[in-house]
Amino acid sequence: MTDIPRFHPRYASLVARERVAAGVKSGFTSSQGLIAQGRGECFDYLLGEKTTESAAVATRAAAALLLLAEHPALSVNGNVAALVPEEMVALADALGALLEVNLFHRSEERVKKIADLLRASGATEVLGENPNAAVSGLEHARALATRGGIYDADVVLIPLEDGDRCEALAAMGKKVIAIDLNPLSRTARKATVSLVDNILRAVPNLTAQVKELSPLSRSDLEKIVLEYDNERTLRQAVEEIRNHLQAQFKEHQRG
Ligand code: ATP
Ligand code: MG
Numbered sequence: 440m441t442d443i444p445r446f447h448p449r450y451a452s453l454v455a456r457e458r459v460a461a462g463v464k465s466g467f468t469s470s471q472g473l474i475a476q477g478r479g480e481c482f483d484y485l486l487g488e489k490t491t492e493s494a495a496v497a498t499r500a501a502a503a504l505l506l507l508a509e510h511p512a513l514s515v516n517g518n519v520a521a522l523v524p525e526e527m528v529a530l531a532d533a534l535g536a537l538l539e540v541n542l543f544h545r546s547e548e549r550v551k552k553i554a555d556l557l558r559a560s561g562a563t564e565v566l567g568e569n570p571n572a573a574v575s576g577l578e579h580a581r582a583l584a585t586r587g588g589i590y591d592a593d594v595v596l597i598p599l600e601d602g603d604r605c606e607a608l609a610a611m612g613k614k615v616i617a618i619d620l621n622p623l624s625r626t627a628r629k630a631t632v633s634l635v636d637n638i639l640r641a642v643p644n645l646t647a648q649v650k651e652l653s654p655l656s657r658s659d660l661e662k663i664v665l666e667y668d669n670e671r672t673l674r675q676a677v678e679e680i681r682n683h684l685q686a687q688f689k690e691h692q693r694g
Contacts, residue, residue, distance in 0.1 A: 443457065452483065452484075455476070455637075455639060456476060459472055459518060459522065462517055462521030467552040467556060468517035468518055468521045469542075469543075469544045469549070471543075472521070479620045479621075482635075483620050483637050485683065486635070486676075486680055487679075487683040489640075490636050490640050490641075491636070492679070494641070494676070496672060497667070498641065498644050498648050499648050501596075501632045502645055502648035502649045502652050503663040504631070504632060505596070505616070505645075507594075507657065507664065508534075508536075508592070509593050510591055510593050511534050511537075511593070511595075511596070512536060512537050512539055512589045512592035512596070513527060513536050513537070514540075514541045514589060514595060514596060514597045515527055515539065516600070518599050518638075519598045519599060520557070523639060525560045526646070528557060530596075530642055530646045532561075533653075534649055537564060537566055538557055538564070539565070539566040539589045540554050540557070540565065540566070540567030541567060541583075541584070541589060541604075543581060545583065550567055550568055551568060554567060554568055566585040566589075570583035570584055570585050571585060572584050572585065572586050574589075574590070575610075575611070576610060577604060577607050582607075589608070593613060593614065594614045595615055596616045597617055597618075598642070600617060600619070601626060602624060602626045605617060609629055609631070614632075615631050615632075616632045617630035617634065618633075618634045618636065618642070619634070620636065622635045622677050622680070632667065632672075633673060635672070635676040
């Protein structure tokens with residue numbers, strides 16, 4: 440990896456970029472993953488590269504939804520594997536949820552590499568290498584899923600997922616939690632709960648919330664979910680971007 444000076448003002452962002460590039464070099468992230476990362480960086484920049492208030496509220500609702508789930512499943516693609524492999528395993532452990540490799544540009548080699556990486560990161564069980572079901576409404580390679588995993592899950596976490604797949608999973612009656620920095624994306628709009636936050640911050644925050652909320656009763660968790668409004672969250676996220684930009688603009692005018 441390139442040596443990035445620790446004092447660089449955008450250190451975290453540059454490290455993330457290096458990690459995705461390393462994922463491409465190792466063959467588990469697709470080259471398109473670099474473009475997705477670039478898009479994410481842009482939105483993170485507009486948000487001020489921090490977890491906003493609305494993202495914190497969404498994270499709490501997502502944790503409640505996952506704790507209420509009978510069969511939660513966590514989807515992992517090449518960018519997720521490059522950025523937060525250990526953090527995804529920690530979240531799966533905290534929930535007793537299954538991890539399933541699920542790729543937009545599927546190749547058996549990449550699926551195996553990601554599954555191996557998750558196992559090396561401490562996962563005991565990883566699905567996705569032997570899909571045996573199809574999500575309806577998607578073309579063949581993208582529809583592939585595993586029984587007992589995403590296919591049968593009642594709540595699915597889909598970080599950095601595309602809009603069609605998000606919609607298809609929701610159409611199966613699943614509750615879908617997206618992690619997507621773009622509050623205007625189809626993914627964010629179709630999900631039950633959208634975490635408009637960088638996956639680097641969102642996954643550890645989500646695990647912390649799962650641990651914090653786990654002593655709550657089902658009815659208390661249900662209350663958190665009922666009070667949550669995803670449209671309101673997405674409107675707030677856009678407002679947070681606007682406020683951040685206005686503050687930046689004022690600073691530039693002064694300086
Ligand atoms: P749409 O959902 O509108 O169809 P898309 O799915 O075609 O858009 P992509 O560029 O393929 O868009 O998807 C990547 C999405 O993932 C973008 O919305 C981007 O903001 C988001 N993203 C990329 N990197 C990260 C990251 N590190 N953390 C969170 N979200 C990210
Ligand atoms: Mg999308």
